Amino acid sequence: MNKFKHFLGIDVSKEYFDAVLILNGAKEKPIHNQFANDSKGVKTLNQWLKKQGATSQQTLVCLEHTGMYGKLIIRYLMGFNYSLWVEMSLKIIRSMGLQRGKNDKIDAERIAIYAMKNQQEAIIYKAPSRTVEKIRNLMSLREKLILTKASLIRNSKEMKSLDPEVSKLSDKFQKQTIKGITSDLKQIEKQLDLFIKEDE
Structure with a gap:
């Protein structure tokens, strides 16, 4: 029925x-x-x-x-x-x-x-737990940061073969950004671990 x-x-x-x-x-x-x-x-x-x-x-x-x-x-x-x-x-x-x-x-x-x-x-949708939702959102952010970092590194490598002088400037300006992204990724990993430990 x-x-x-x-x-x-x-x-x-x-x-x-x-x-x-x-x-x-x-x-x-x-x-x-x-x-x-x-x-x-x-x-x-x-x-x-x-x-x-x-x-x-x-x-x-x-x-x-x-x-x-x-x-x-x-x-x-x-x-x-x-x-x-x-x-x-x-x-x-x-x-x-x-x-x-x-x-x-x-x-x-x-x-x-x-x-x-x-x-x-029909599979009736059930909302994920608040912890799962937080993890999903953090994982999405993590993925975006990884892609951004990879894009910056790739751009720097490509620039070396085209224009070494501009490449050096590019590396100089990107250095802090890449460092910041790497730091943020580590913090995200720690936060993900915390969310998992807090929710059995």
Whole structure:
């Protein structure tokens, strides 16, 4: 037996997100709206869903795994007690086959249809513990710092063969930055160890 009557597909971007609602499985009559990707926008989405009669108990919300851009939406909708399915985009694309046309509204509608067709396989999102969230954020920062450091070192090596004089100046100006990044990476490692030890 299917638990959900209504299906909401969300296509997320940095500034806004598109939402397409399928009420009572009527995929021929999708309802579209667009909201700002901020706390006010998600609250407005919740009010809009209530007006459409899509209660949190009967509505499955599906969105693609988009990292940073979807975090706010996930946090707020969980607070409003919606069931959330955060799915990998490749799975959605594969399930739909070759599709013509592409824009945010169409993508949101495809996600809603995917949720409706595959609700039996839905994996309801559970928020990670606060410690796991902290570790994820620190790991992301660590990765960015490693890439920045590698880029600076690579740039310095390339410059040596092109212009040795400018290379020396470049090394001089970058030396403190590379040293600072190396120090920051060590501090991040220590903090990661602390988080892990504090949380059994």
